[in-house]
Amino acid sequence: xxxxxxxxxxxxxxxxxxxxxEIDIPQISDGEALVRIKSALTxxxxxxxxxxxxxTMIETGSVFGHEWAGDIAKIGKEVENFKVxxxxxAVNSAPCFKCxxxxxxxxSMCENIIYxxxxxxxxxxxxxxxxxxxxxxxxxxxxxKEAALTEPLACAVHGLEESNIKAGDMVVVNGAGPIGLxxxxxAKLKGAVVISTDLSDERLSYAKEFGADYIINAAKVSDQVAxxxxxxxxxxxxxxxIEATGSPKVWEMTILxxxxxxxxxxxxxxxxGTSININTQLLHYSExxxxxxxxxxxxxxxxxxxxxxxxxxxxxxxxTANMPLENLVEAQELMGxxxxxxxxxIT
Numbered sequence: 001x002x003x004x005x006x007x008x009x010x011x012x013x014x015x016x017x018x019x020x021x022e023i024d025i026p027q028i029s030d031g032e033a034l035v036r037i038k039s040a041l042t043x044x045x046x047x048x049x050x051x052x053x054x055x056t057m058i059e060t061g062s063v064f065g066h067e068w069a070g071d072i073a074k075i076g077k078e079v080e081n082f083k084v085x086x087x088x089x090a091v092n093s094a095p096c097f098k099c100x101x102x103x104x105x106x107x108s109m110c111e112n113i114i115y116x117x118x119x120x121x122x123x124x125x126x127x128x129x130x131x132x133x134x135x136x137x138x139x140x141x142x143x144x145k146e147a148a149l150t151e152p153l154a155c156a157v158h159g160l161e162e163s164n165i166k167a168g169d170m171v172v173v174n175g176a177g178p179i180g181l182x183x184x185x186x187a188k189l190k191g192a193v194v195i196s197t198d199l200s201d202e203r204l205s206y207a208k209e210f211g212a213d214y215i216i217n218a219a220k221v222s223d224q225v226a227x228x229x230x231x232x233x234x235x236x237x238x239x240x241x242i243e244a245t246g247s248p249k250v251w252e253m254t255i256l257x258x259x260x261x262x263x264x265x266x267x268x269x270x271x272x273g274t275s276i277n278i279n280t281q282l283l284h285y286s287e288x289x290x291x292x293x294x295x296x297x298x299x300x301x302x303x304x305x306x307x308x309x310x311x312x313x314x315x316x317x318x319x320t321a322n323m324p325l326e327n328l329v330e331a332q333e334l335m336g337x338x339x340x341x342x343x344x345x346i347t
Contacts, residue, residue: 008347009121010328012064015052020326023063026118031128033082033135034074035090039144040119040345041067041319042328043152044177045269047335048246052271065119065345066092069138069147073123079131089147090126090135091154091301092116107297108158120328122347133298136305145344146308146315153304153313154296156182160190161300162293163240163265167191172228172257173212175244175268176203178318178341183242183267184210185313195231195238197224200338210317225256232259243267248274260286267293319344 007025012018028034042065048054049064069089072082082088095102095110102110118124126135138147156179165171169192173183176198187194188211195214196207204215214231221227229235237259243251246268255264255278282288296304307313320340323331324347331343 007122008325009063009118010065010325011061012049013060016050018050018064018329018332020328023121025123026125028074028076028125029128030077031079031131032076033072033079033088033126033131035068035070035088035124035126036073037068037070037119037122037124037347038087039069039148040065040325040347041145041148041152042331042335042343042345043067044179044246044335047332048269050329050332051336063118063121063124065121066115066117067148067151068119068124069144069150070124076128082131082135082137087138087144087147088126088135089138089144089150089305090116090130091151091296092130093295094127094129094133095297096129107299108295120325120345122325134301139309142309143316145319147305148344149308149313149315149318149342150301150305151296152178153182153307153315154301155179156186157304157307158296158300159183159242159265159267159293160186162291163187163242164263164289165190165192165240168193169239170232171195171240171242172197172238172254173207173242173244174198174218174250174254174257175246176200176207177244177338179267180242180244181206181210181318181341182313183244184212187240187242189312192240195228197228203338203341206341225253228257236260237262239263240265246270248276251276252278255282255288255290258286258288260288262286262288264288264290265293266290269294318342322346 072086095107096112099111171192172195196212197216218224241257242265243254322344
């Protein structure tokens with residue numbers, strides 16, 4: 001049987017310039033695997049890439065997308081734990097375990113991290129380090145599209161664990177996009193009382209479905225901070241405030257929503273070159289803990305995969321509809337209009 005040499009793919013050339021083309025199937029080396037993609041999910045960072053470019057997408061004319069699951073079509077020499085035909089999910093990076101930050105166990109800060117984009121295509125190559133560390137066999141009872149949620153969920157689990165949420169805590173999650181909704185679900189698993197804020201009624205209805213105790217449409221209140229604080233005991237503010245929109249203005253509001261001693265997690269990545277203002281008196285006298293959290297590590301990837309495979313997280317609820325690969329731009333536009341949560345791109 002002659003192996004096909006070409007595949008269909010969506011290539012990113014620059015902001016707003018994505019083209020559906022035929023390109024060569026990736027070649028694999030020792031320790032690598034080639035996967036036939038069965039599910040690729042749309043993601044907020046892919047939308048940012050589509051609109052304005054992304055630091056991890058340096059080459060023009062490269063395939064983008066990084067949340068996927070599929071079947072191993074070919075394996076290189078020295079691959080021990082996988083075989084052709086295995087249903088697998090891999091995340092988009094792996095740390096080196098050798099650099100300055102890896103030795104500090106800050107794996108998401110790894111200086112030699114390699115990113116593996118290329119999910120919006122028929123095939124993707126898994127580099128050796130990702131295959132060895134961050135690739136999992138999918139159990140028979142889990143669908144490809146559910147397994148494909150592992151990568152974004154790993155980021156959210158990382159963010160959640162850095163937020164110090166305790167049972168009974170009052171938590172606000174600003175933004176009800178895919179990541180914000182994951183924070184709602186994860187905070188509920190921790191036993192928190194959750195407030196979800198967003199500008200979209202549709203997204204807030206999803207937040208309610210995912211267990212949010214209170215929802216606030218920020219477009220319909222004159223003061224979003226006051227509206228959140230009003231729901232807390234004596235109007236003091238929340239125990240934990242999480243930002244999941246990537247807007248500097250919302251970062252600033254999130255800081256103001258916490259009680260004294262609150263943890264503020266600024267999770268949404270903002271456009272490069274932006275900055276925020278913090279009242280020094282508030283920060284000092286209220287003893288706020290303000291942190292940024294980025295990406296994932298093998299520990300959180302494993303945790304996320306377990307949450308999906310054990311059904312603690314109903315991954316299929318995050319997928320709004322299936323769309324063919326050639327309609328990727330339409331799916332991105334729907335994401336941009338805040339319609340639906342994620343779209344399952346199928347080839």
